[in-house]
Amino acid sequence: MSVEAPAVRTVLAEDGVLLREGLAGLLERFGFEVAAAVGDAGALAAAVAEHRPRLVVTDIRMPPGFTDEGLRAAVALRREHPGLAVVALSQYVEQSYAADLLDSEGGRGVGYLLKERVADVQEFVGQLRRVLDGGTVVDPEVVRQLLRRNRDPLSRLSEREREVLGEIAEGHSNAAIAGRLHVSEAAVGKHIGNILAKLDLPPSDDVHRRVMAVLAYLRSGADRR
Amino acid sequence: MRTAAAGADRRGAAGGPPGARPRTMLQALGARRFLIGAWPWRALVHLATTPLSALFFGVPLFVLTLPLYLPAFLVAEAADGLAAAPSAGTVLALLASGVVLTAVFGPLMALPAGRLERFRLWLVDERDPGTGHRSPAEPGLWAWARLRYTESATWAELALLVLTAALFTPLSLGLAALGMLSVMLLAAPLLASEEVPMSVGPVRVEGAAEAVPLLPVGVLMLVAAVYAAGVLTGAHGVLARALLRDRGTAELRADLTEVTRSRARLVDAFESERRRIERDLHDGAQQRLVALSMQLGLARLDLPADSPAARSVAEAQEQAKRAIAELRELIRGIHPQVLTDRGLAAALPELADRSPVPVEVAAVPEERFPDHIEGTAYFVVSEALANVAKHSGAARAELSVRREGGALVVDVTDDGRGGADPANGTGLTGLADRVAVMDGRMLLSSPPGGPTVVRVELPCQ
Known part of the structure; x- marks a missing residue:
């Protein structure tokens, strides 16, 4: 490289x-x-x-x-x-x-x-x-386990949005997510906006801050149980 | 061991081995030096305290249970023509209330009397009779009373109290009178004079000269009284020991303790064996498979992407990955590492997350428990959740773990169709077996239509 x-x-x-x-x-x-x-x-x-x-x-x-x-x-x-x-x-x-x-x-x-x-x-x-x-x-496996729980806000997400959420949590950029899911970058941007809104997370273009927000959200769910 | 002890008992009954110090009154009676040892004095103390038991506990018991004897008095009075004969109803009512009163107050008198008799027993029998009473399983007056009123030791003590008061007390008093008589005969030469004649039973003694011929009689009577006291107190000792002794429960308890211990050792051995297997797989096979798939990954880098060789290597790598994943699941089933490292609080929520049926984890205590408890609790939850996924048709399940007194309680509830039956081979039997080894128990409630609740209680200190 x-x-x-x-x-x-x-x-x-x-x-x-x-x-x-x-x-x-x-x-x-x-x-x-x-x-x-x-x-x-x-x-x-x-x-x-x-x-x-x-x-x-x-x-x-x-x-x-x-x-x-x-x-x-x-x-x-x-x-x-x-x-x-x-x-x-x-x-x-x-x-x-x-x-x-x-x-x-x-x-x-x-x-x-x-x-x-x-x-x-x-x-x-x-x-x-x-x-x-x-x-x-x-690891995607960790994200998958975190996502598997069927808690209320998560259940409001569409199947596609859950997929995108998993990609965000693994730290991929918008462009990378678009490539991996075979959709346009604009569509990814729209999905991300929807997800963050549905989960009451602050909108952010900084990939790292977004990852941390999503992980914190998923993990706090883990602690709340 | 036990045969030898029984042998010793038989020798004891036959008077003891020559030269051995006697340990009971009956053994001592057979010894030649009985009269000059401590045993006559011990018999004397025992004899003197026999009426105490009757006075303190026998008399109150008699008064409290008077209706039991009243019919006899009434019938006797009627026979003497002093009163009208009591009706059958009256007699029955009196007898019934007497029985009830005995059932209620008998143990209250018998328990302290039994305690006193245990002390007195040592005077005539040095062998430890043990405690015939068990200790209540739970704290509180109610549990104590329930145990005492129902165990046989209490009613054996009541029998001893009745026999002591009704039979041994009169005999003791009679023997005391004989002893007094012999002492007076021996003292007569000193006490009697012509001015103050002395009556010793049927004999009238006037003066020392008349008293002297009676001395041998006094000696004989005294010796006879001492031996009779030995026999009487010895007999009471045999009776008391028979009624008060721990009927084999001490030995049984020792055996049970040993069984429990060896079972615990077995469980621990299984648990450490599982961990050893897990470690071996982790350090051996798993390590090699990861290294292998990495080498295959590196090999792919050197091959043209769409060559047949690259495809074969990619396929081989896929197989290796699948083997790694399967091995990982296998190891997790044997003994998950997070359980060793962080206990149930970390391991159970992760187990719940992997269940295909969504599981709500209500609570898991943070505290660490002994290895075998944690291992069993994890196994229980894992099996129960697998059952939920396979058989129940449930949409959701709930897991709750808590400590209740001396037990760890695990509840797995699901909203499935219910009707789970251990007989149908749903893994519930294996679960119950595993729990039973830990001295725990499994409860299952699964009415048709659900919900199904599996509860497991594992004792832990």
Whole structure:
């Protein structure tokens, strides 16, 4: 992609050797500089302190406890290093993990993805770049689960509007949504206007602010239950 | 273990093994040194306190249940010609009210009397009889009273009280009189003189000289009285022990505790085995599949987009992704990670969100419970929601989890067609089994036409 830009310094944390090596190879192939590839949360914190990367890609479950060490490390790192982009990979979709990440530093420059998304190599790299640009990337599966609940305001949306809402929540621009749903950009703009109005959300052209508003709306629904 | 104990009891009844210290009055009676040990004194104390039980509890009981005996008096009076014979109705009414009064007041007298008898029993039998009473399952006076009025230990204590007051008290008093007589015979040489003659029973003693020949008689009578006291108190001890002892409940309780413990160990073992399998799958197969699909993704980059090779690789990658998704669902069914990490409060709402039927989550407590409780509660909700989706035809369901005293209560309600029956193999039996292992219970209400409510109660401290 952007071959001329300086390589993005990255620290990688993943306890499975096979996947760690594979991910490192993938990142380097796309012009990232993998400064360190480590296997646990403690080593991750040390590597970030040493290499000062712009991006951290980390597994959520790592030694020694094999619970959510990677997630807690990621949240702590974002507090210590403002502006550090973090993408957390998980074997499972868990809304509460996604919520922890989105709540850190206003949800800017953060991603929560299912591990298997790395298989769609180009899309995965695109998601990493969006996070590097300060965007928010939430796994479509999380969005799908949030959208599945049949609460009142959501049920007022048409099928098409729900589709568009899912795309917004995943952080796509109007143009990208138009491309993905095979409709005109103007139609997307109209849908978005309707959705935001129906959900009492502030109209906004800033993709990130829109994403955060939608996610906050969906998640507050999760808490209200 | 138990055989050995029974053997010891048999030896005890036969007078105890030679050299062993006697532990009951009857064992002590068989020992040669009975008269010079502590046992005669213990018999004396026991004998002296027997009328106390009768006085404090037997007499009030007698007064309170007087209608029970009145017919006998009335009939006796009529026989002596002192009064008209009572009518059959009067007799029956008196007897009935006597029985009722006994049922009401009997336990009130029997309980403290039983307590006193337990103390007294130690005097003649050092073996611990245990407590025949159970402890109430719930707090409060009502639960206590209900238990005490219905358990056999209370009525056994009443029987002991009646026997002690009506049989053992007169015998004790008679024996006391014999003892007094022998003591007086022994003291006669010192007390009697020609000026002050002494009457000892039928014998009239005038002066010390006449008293001396009576000394051997006094000694014999005293020895006989002491042995008789031993026999009488020993007999009371046997009776009291038989009536007061814990009828095997202590052993039974110990066995039950052990069964419960081993069952809990089994459940814990299952739970940790599930978590180990989950970990192994996560670290092994799942990891490899993700790495494989990534390698396939990288391979696709190097192939011309519409070449047959690219299509094959894309197909292979699709298969790998599907395997990953299936494996993920499998692992979630075994033991979801979010349950380990964050407990029911995080895991159950996510489970509800994945249900095809919309589920309203009313409440889930934030607190963490022991692993096996959380594992079972999660399994219950997962199975119940699967049932709702498969069989109920419901449009919506509701999930509520709360702590009620010492139990975690899970309710899954749906607005489906009802008529769920564990016999139809809808997974409800497996659910009930899983809950029973935890000492919990499952309640099902599913009238035709609905709604269906599955309630599960899991005890937790």
